[in-house]
Amino acid sequence: MNSHRRLFAVCAALAAVIGLAAAPGSAAAASRAKPVVTALSAHHNTGAGRQVLLVRGRHFAGRHPRVTFGYDISPHVRVLSPTRLRVQVPPLEPGTYAVRVETRSGTSKATSRARFTFGQGPDVTALSRTTSPLRGARVTIRGAHLMRIRSVTVGGRAARSVHRYSSTRIAAILPAHAAGTASVRIRTDFGTSANTVADDIRYLASPSITGLDAGDGPAAGGTDVTVSGRFRGGVTAVTFGATNARFSVAGERTVHVTTPKHAPGTVRLTVVTPGGSAHSNFYYRQPNRQSWHVGRVTDHNRGWFEGISCPVAGTCFGIDGHDFAVRTGTTWGPATQVVAGQTLHALSCPTTTSCVALAASGLGWQWDGTTWSSLPDVGSSVLDVSCAEPESCVAVGDAGAWQLANGSWTSLALAGGADHVSCPRTNWCAAARRETVAVWADGAWSTHTEPDADYIADLDCSSDEHCAAVDRMGGVTMLSDAAWTRSMVFAHRNGHRVACPDTRCVAIDYWGRSVTFDGTTWSDSPAAPTNSDPVFYDEAFDCATVTDCVAGDSSGLASDYDGATWSAPASALPSDGWATAVSCAGSFCARLDTDGNVRTSAAGADWAEPTRVFPVRNVDGDIACSSASSCLAVTRDGRAARFDGSTWRLTPAPPEAVQTLSCAPDGSCVGLGRSRTVTWDGTWHEVATQVHPTQLSCASATFCLGAAGGSVWTFDGRSWSPRQLLDPSAGYGGEAQISCPKVRHCVFVSASGIHPTDGSQAFVLSGTRWSAPAPVGHDYDGPTALSCATPTSCTLALNDWVRGFDGRTWSDARMLDPSAVPPTAWNLHDLACGSPQRCVAVGDDYTYRATG
Structure with a gap:
């Protein structure tokens, strides 16, 4: 105890001496101020080698300051000024460290501004697939340190739709590539994965089957089937299951096959070529069995706006995959087909009598105000096109950029390609991909990169002095006074489209909400989207002026913007x-x-x-x-x-x-809210308070049955009867279907048990009594739809399978379209x-x- 008191007395005397030696306001007092760290030149390492940081702050004066990263000490610290230090990062284990400066006056506090993250470079250890078709495919990449991913490339080409599941697993869509072996490389904030055998992917030209003109036939065989697809190198064999079939080859895209005899059921049809095998399904049916025929009615390229171009106020043009329409004032005229058998992808109209439309394949067409005529093939896939004048256009795609002049396309040698392009005048264009904008001027490209942009979603330029590029992070990068600057305009991210008819601009987000630029500042960002906000998913957008804009969605609807409000969506293209x-x-x-x-x-x-x-x-x-x-x-x-x-x-x-x-044959209808x-x-x-049915079938205005789970209810046109539980194993929940072809003649099917694989039970109402439950079968899917034309003719759908019912028994399940892979x-x-x-x-x- 006495030794402690003596130590305390010595410390107190020393403190008094020091206090007398350094009066307030003197230089010595300033030197006693603790150091403060306000900023680091980098907050993470950029590779495995030595890294030097610039540490900014205050009160760094003094000899031999020490800088620590957690408990690790920097091996080299150089004092540049009382506010700046040059520091070498010590060897660290992966993690986040507080960077602190120690002087004789004390140690700086650990703050969020002084944190440094050390990570290891990525490693690729395995791919979910080692081969890929030439067009690319989805792949799961496993490895280590897969975090803060900047890019995934295959043979130097960027992969699409990169999704990180964890630090050891990511998924991506491989880009198209020529036949051969390529390496999958991952670049993160901490480095790039090494090239190893584990990251090799082999691109193969494999055969493919695109369709059969007959997907089923009798078990006796003898059905002539035309198999369509791609069969380069010839066909060496065709089999149905393990049985060989007779065939003849008609070029590289067609094989004529005669089915051999086989037991009823679905079998695998295999076409073998030197490049591999292609597979489909064929169904062998019993004689006199109901035959299903598939037909593709829906064409999703119809109505999906691929481009809108507004050269002057009051006139806009729009295209979907096939059709072209003109908007005059606020009214869209009838759509006309541009060309049969092609899918359009990009549109640019520099005048009211001149448009260029390009297909994704690179084929193109030109409109002179009356008719469409073909253009030379670009020679590569195309993502966007911009025309400064008639006959003067630039197209961009994954492989680069091309200029249309004097009736032919020439390459502009844009490395890495682009997704978007805008050309306000001939020989001057801006193109964008991911976070980079490239400018073509004086016969050469120059680039500007905005790391925070992440992904530029659209780009438009009104002149070579004014451009705007909106990105998915909610920012807009603008060219003004020969300099690019980025600002946030959508607080909730998801910037989607932008149009700049002059020095003013209009930008919209993914929900179709807009902000405007008046030449100086952007208007306030919209509020956060809510569940009640309509989701527009606008696919195309352009403005002739900032008070005359139009946006088109993926369903053929278009909305007008007058600078203040959006009009209600109206049909513009058939969809x-x-x-x-x-x-x-x-x-x-x-x-x-x-x-x-x-x-x-x-x-x-x-x-x-x-x-x-x-x-x-x-x-x-x-x-x-x-x-x-x-x-x-x-x-x-x-x-x-x-x-x-x-x-x-x-x-x-x-x-x-x-x-x-549900509507009965007498014209009356009942609806469940x-x-x-x-x-x-x-x-x-x-007429009535709702009970619990989710399915409904009416045979007359006074006889309807509702169903849900294992229960049914009867509706007499005015009220519902109490619940009748038919299948206790299904209870209140579970899937159920009901159909009543006549009054008091109904069929009810419920998914029994906890899981659809437990099977379904069927009940038949005849008069006033329900039959005992009859098993329908053990199917992977529960009942999705049921329709009975008569009490003895019903068809039950189980997602991708159907079963028939003759009033007594259920037939075996069969696939509606067994020829398709997947169905x-x-x-x-x-x-x-x-x-x-x-x-x-x-x-x-x-x-x-x-x-x-």
């Missing part, structure tokens, strides 16, 4: 969405898609051209037909329309948004049978008809 619902009455069928279109078909004829019934985006709804002259369609956001045999007309909104709809039941007899009525029936949404001989099923892309 094709994914089919969501179908209904058949006799030989008449109608199908509703996600773009709000309805197609009809009578007596098995081809589907008519789509009619836009609901001019809104992302329609989710239902459709029901009582006859060929009476249909009703609803959307789950509260819209409704009726069909009188020739015309669709919107009706007043129902009292509650209808989720499920979330909390109420409504009826339609020419007008809407609210095109995946995502089957609805099924309707107008008669025992005619059924229609709809999926995302395809419509299936059953005959016989």
